[in-house]
Amino acid sequence: MSIENKVVVITGASSGIGRATAIMLARQGAKLVLGARREAPLKELVNEISAYSSEVTYALTDVSNREDMQCLVNFACSRFGRLDVLIANAGIGPISPLDELRVDDWEAMIDINLKGYLYGVAAALPIFRQQEAGHFVSVISTSGLRIVAGQAVYAGTKNAVRTINEALRIEAGEKLRVTGVSPGFVKTQFADSMTDPATQEKVKAAMDMMGMSPDAISRAIVFAIDQPDDVDVGDIVVRPTAQA
Ligand SMILES: NC(=O)C1=CN([C@@H]2O[C@H](COP(=O)(O)OP(=O)(O)OC[C@H]3O[C@@H](n4cnc5c(N)ncnc54)[C@H](OP(=O)(O)O)[C@@H]3O)[C@@H](O)[C@H]2O)C=CC1
Numbered sequence: 001m002s003i004e005n006k007v008v009v010i011t012g013a014s015s016g017i018g019r020a021t022a023i024m025l026a027r028q029g030a031k032l033v034l035g036a037r038r039e040a041p042l043k044e045l046v047n048e049i050s051a052y053s054s055e056v057t058y059a060l061t062d063v064s065n066r067e068d069m070q071c072l073v074n075f076a077c078s079r080f081g082r083l084d085v086l087i088a089n090a091g092i093g094p095i096s097p098l099d100e101l102r103v104d105d106w107e108a109m110i111d112i113n114l115k116g117y118l119y120g121v122a123a124a125l126p127i128f129r130q131q132e133a134g135h136f137v138s139v140i141s142t143s144g145l146r147i148v149a150g151q152a153v154y155a156g157t158k159n160a161v162r163t164i165n166e167a168l169r170i171e172a173g174e175k176l177r178v179t180g181v182s183p184g185f186v187k188t189q190f191a192d193s194m195t196d197p198a199t200q201e202k203v204k205a206a207m208d209m210m211g212m213s214p215d216a217i218s219r220a221i222v223f224a225i226d227q228p229d230d231v232d233v234g235d236i237v238v239r240p241t242a243q244a
């Protein structure tokens, strides 16, 4: 099976990379269950996709809530009878220097970027084991590949996901697939999650200057999913050519 008829759950589908990926996958015949916290943009996306595919739905989901993640995955299985791919994309980046002690932001990044990803693994792994097939795709970041001042906790959450993904791949055995996609700057709403005004301004300027279209990341995700079942694409890094 390539993309057509695959059942795919996407977290963080209400904007940016998740939204673009939903559109690209739907155009190739995937069956989609979209998760995020904001209902209006999810509804709008489902309406847009419904113009060419009836196999799309959404569930309000806060990935930092384990029960929500379990419900999202269960909903996909009850609606479409199975789950082929879980795209753990939801994430926030309220980065700031450690000296500012924005501890609430640190906790939110750990809850959403790391625990949200883990709750996805916990919800999907038993289903993938039972099916003897399944694909974990995570949207990580170039943050952590290169350590940058101000990104300590954000990069920490992303590097934790990178490490756990590799262990998951090793433990997964020959039936499951595990892919991490690490974007550089992408033009999305990502900077809106930043609470430090100076940092937000800098990141927005960098995104405006060199940010890629979210489609650049969606294409990498689609490439990984589209491989034959016995081909496991591990890590893909996608940067703007202008990003150091
Ligand atoms: N843009 C960039 O330059 C880069 C982004 N990334 C990563 O890409 C991923 C997607 O971000 P991007 O598209 O850029 O940014 P956006 O802000 O446009 O999208 C983030 C998505 O995550 C969702 N989200 C946030 N918190 C939660 C939550 N608690 N539960 C469920 N969904 C949540 C948001 O939906 P809602 O608010 O409706 O819940 C939204 O759909 C993130 O993991 C980010 O770290 C990595 C490298 C660079």
Ligand SMILES: O=CCS(=O)(=O)O
Binding pocket: 093, 095, 140, 141, 142, 143, 183, 184, 185, 203
């Ligand atoms: O992953 C994103 C890193 S940045 O946009 O905050 O630099």
